[in-house]
Amino acid sequence: xxxxxxxxxxxxxxxxxxxxxxxxxxxxxxxxxxxxxxxxxxxxxxxxxxxxxxxxxxxxxxxxxxxxxxxxxxxxxxxxxxxxxxxxxxxxxxxxxxxxxxxxxxxxxxxxxxxxxxxxxxxxxxxxxxxxxxxxxxxxxxxxxxxxxxxxxxxxxxxxxxx
Amino acid sequence: xxxxxxxxxxxxxxxxxxxxxxxxxxxxxxxxxxxxxxxxxxxxxxxxxxxxxxxxxxxxxxxxxxxxxxxxxxxxxxxxxxxxxxxxxxxxxxxxxxxxxxxxxxxxxxxxxxxxxxxxxxxxxxxxxxxxxxxxxxxxxxxxxxxxxxxxxxxxxxxxxxxxxxxxxxxxxxxxxxxxxxxxxx
Amino acid sequence: xxxxxxxxxxxxxxxxxxxxxxxxxxxxxxxxxxxxxxxxxxxxxxxxxxxxxxxxxxxxxxxxxxxxxxxxxxxxxxxxxxxxxxxxxxxxxxxxxxxxxxxxxxxxxxxxxxxxxxxxxxxxxxxxxxxxxxxxxxxxxxxxxxxxxxxxxxxxxxxxxxxxxxxxxxxxxxxxxxxxxxxxxxxxxxxx
Numbered sequence: 001x002x003x004x005x006x007x008x009x010x011x012x013x014x015x016x017x018x019x020x021x022x023x024x025x026x027x028x029x030x031x032x033x034x035x036x037x038x039x040x041x042x043x044x045x046x047x048x049x050x051x052x053x054x055x056x057x058x059x060x061x062x063x064x065x066x067x068x069x070x071x072x073x074x075x076x077x078x079x080x081x082x083x084x085x086x087x088x089x090x091x092x093x094x095x096x097x098x099x100x101x102x103x104x105x106x107x108x109x110x111x112x113x114x115x116x117x118x119x120x121x122x123x124x125x126x127x128x129x130x131x132x133x134x135x136x137x138x139x140x141x142x143x144x145x146x147x148x149x150x151x152x153x154x155x156x157x158x159x160x161x162x163x
Numbered sequence: 164x165x166x167x168x169x170x171x172x173x174x175x176x177x178x179x180x181x182x183x184x185x186x187x188x189x190x191x192x193x194x195x196x197x198x199x200x201x202x203x204x205x206x207x208x209x210x211x212x213x214x215x216x217x218x219x220x221x222x223x224x225x226x227x228x229x230x231x232x233x234x235x236x237x238x239x240x241x242x243x244x245x246x247x248x249x250x251x252x253x254x255x256x257x258x259x260x261x262x263x264x265x266x267x268x269x270x271x272x273x274x275x276x277x278x279x280x281x282x283x284x285x286x287x288x289x290x291x292x293x294x295x296x297x298x299x300x301x302x303x304x305x306x307x308x309x310x311x312x313x314x315x316x317x318x319x320x321x322x323x324x325x326x327x328x329x330x331x332x333x334x335x336x337x338x339x340x341x342x343x344x345x346x347x348x349x
Numbered sequence: 350x351x352x353x354x355x356x357x358x359x360x361x362x363x364x365x366x367x368x369x370x371x372x373x374x375x376x377x378x379x380x381x382x383x384x385x386x387x388x389x390x391x392x393x394x395x396x397x398x399x400x401x402x403x404x405x406x407x408x409x410x411x412x413x414x415x416x417x418x419x420x421x422x423x424x425x426x427x428x429x430x431x432x433x434x435x436x437x438x439x440x441x442x443x444x445x446x447x448x449x450x451x452x453x454x455x456x457x458x459x460x461x462x463x464x465x466x467x468x469x470x471x472x473x474x475x476x477x478x479x480x481x482x483x484x485x486x487x488x489x490x491x492x493x494x495x496x497x498x499x500x501x502x503x504x505x506x507x508x509x510x511x512x513x514x515x516x517x518x519x520x521x522x523x524x525x526x527x528x529x530x531x532x533x534x535x536x537x538x539x540x541x
Contacts, residue, residue: 136373136473138380139387148475174502176537248537265424284417284425285502286534309418317414324410 001111002031003163004041004089005155007131009143012049014042015084016146016155023160032093041073045087048075052085062128063121066112074111078124080131082142086124090116090163119162126158166345167276167292170247171312171332174286178244179326180333184345247290251280269301283308303348311340350426352434352451358420359442366419367443376472383488387477394485401487405494413499416440425503429528430454432505433461436496436526445469449524462512465489465522476516483518487511496526504532 007016019031019038033041048068055064056079068075078086090111110116134140134151171180251268258268270279272295279291281304289304315337316322322331350358383401390396416422420439426432433451441447447469453462470489476482487493493509500507506529513519 133473134475136377136380137475138377138384138473139475139477147478150475175535245537252537283414284422285413286504287414305423309421313414313418317411324407 001027001093001163002033002091003159004031004033004045004091005127005159006042006045006087006089007146008046008049008085008087010083011143012046013143014145015143016151017042018152018155018159020156020159020163022163024163029160033091037091041089044068044070044073045075045089048077048087049085052077052079052087063124065117065120076117076120076124078121078128080128084131086127086131088120088123090120123158123162126162127155130154130158164297164349165294166349167294169292169341169345170244170290172244172248172288172290173326175325176248176252177327178241178248179329181240181244182338182341184349247278248288251278251288251290255280255282270299279304281305281308287312303344307341307344311337311344315340350431350435352438355434355438356442356448359439359448362419362439362443363446372469372472376469379470379491380474387482387486392477392479392481394482398485398487398490401490402494402497405491405496406498407494408491409495409498409500410502412444412495413502416443416499419443429458429505430461432500433463433526437463440499453525460525460527463524463526465524468515468522471514471516471522474516488514488516489522492524501532504534506530506532 001022003020003022005016005018005020006014009015019033019041021027021030021032023029047070051067052064055067056077062079062081064077064079066074067077072091074090074092076088076090078088080086092111130151134146134148137148140146166184168181168183170178173179254271255268258266267282268280270277272278274295276292277295277297279293279297279300281289281301287308289307291300291304293300315334316326316332319331319334319336322334326332382404383397386397386400387394390400416439420443426435437449437451441449441463447465447467449463449465451461452464454460468489470491474488476486476488487510490511493511496509497507507526508529509524509526511522511524513521513523515522
């Protein structure tokens with residue numbers, strides 16, 4: 001499984017992006033996007049924003065689970081109180097067989113299983129906590145790109161921990 | 164117990180506040196003091212500094228005292244304050260010389276009055292004149308410092324740090340608090 | 350007063366006599382001030398340090414009175430070492446609930462360091478990465494001014510400056526305080 005994580009500001013502007021791979025089931029934490037997919041990731045994530053805006057007012061939840069799917073790419077979303085969107089694109093190494101009778105429960109293999117949703121939720125919550133700390137810095141202004149190496153480290157750590 | 168008057172001196176030895184409760188009757192011509200030239204009395208505390216310049220209603224019906232009389236009474240007040248400071252400052256220095264740096268001058272008494280003295284480490288000096296038989300007022304002065312001075316003068320962000328000419332000390336909360344506190348002792 | 354006793358006094362006052370305020374309110378308020386100064390002076394960090402020091406100085410001039418009132422201090426410290434302990438264990442304790450370590454005394458007892466293990470002003474802070482802030486801005490410089498102002502009121506002229514800060518990537522946050530002289534009592538002017 002490869003992940004592309006993006007934070008999008010209130011003006012649909014990109015604030016932060018980070019690529020990583022799974023660390024579960026012996027994963028080495030490295031993303032396995034092809035060069036072509038890498039270019040596509042931003043587009044896929046941004047195109048899912050329309051759907052996010054539709055569902056974000058629905059349930060009053062911050063974690064919107066998996067909101068969009070584009071071929072073998074799944075996009076999960078978390079909206080902060082300040083309307084900043086955390087978007088996580090996850091791409092299983094092998095396409096999920098749609099006709100499978102018994103869906104696999106491992107995080108890596110099935111992007112829509114409850115286990116995966118739970119893991120992503122934990123990841124999002126941890127990123128959210130660190131996000132709040134980061135934007136509390138007096139030198140941070142709204143919708144400013146986050147360049148803090150500390151924040152990047154913490155996102156990476158959350159990825160290793162849960163995904 | 165009678166309290167006669169109260170003085171505060173700052174670290175630059177200037178008298179930044181004084182107040183009398185029982186004073187000998189002043190000359191008839193200056194029975195009404197205008198707040199624009201003398202410190203407001205307890206019956207008519209200035210709500211804030213700017214009101215000091217506006218004449219009180221009373222002065223519209225009574226002829227204002229002659230400028231010379233006012234000048235004389237202010238002059239006398241200033242002289243009193245200077246004399247008191249000179250006295251307590253000398254006594255304090257003498258006490259320290261004789262009793263060591265940690266010794267403190269607390270009070271002295273004459274046949275007519277007793278002067279109580281309190282000094283903070285920031286060299287703010289308080290002097291209180293009472294009747295001769297009064298008990299120690301050291302604690303009273305300390306309370307005035309921590310409960311009135313610090314709370315209402317120091318913590319007022321709009322009041323200046325240095326109170327040249329008493330600026331910032333003459334605020335309503337401080338004056339009212341002080342008057343109430345002292346009257347409570349009498 | 351011994352260092353241990355000072356620590357007890359500080360603890361006691363903190364528990365009994367201090368109105369508490371939300372720490373994040375303090376952190377964010379101070380942060381806003383620093384950020385605004387950086388903006389107003391167009392990232393001239395040397396000037397920002399100066400402004401922070403000056404603000405602190407004005408706070409110190411007043412804060413000392415509150416310190417004396419709250420701590421019921423009636424007498425002066427007998428030496429500069431005692432002063433240092435009172436600053437760290439009573440002053441910082443009652444106003445910020447922290448107790449910096451007093452250390453690195455010079456042999457003439459006129460210079461010491463305050464090492465801050467925690468610093469409520471600097472929570473969440475990351476200095477701007479413009480390549481200069483890390484070398485020029487002393488984020489908590491207001492502390493230096495506070496000490497300078499407060500000690501001046503009790504007749505000690507001191508010089509205080511930071512020599513390291515964890516925000517800059519140093520291992521510790523350390524402030525150096527030096528006693529320049531004791532200020533004499535002012536005398537009343539001679540009558541003409």
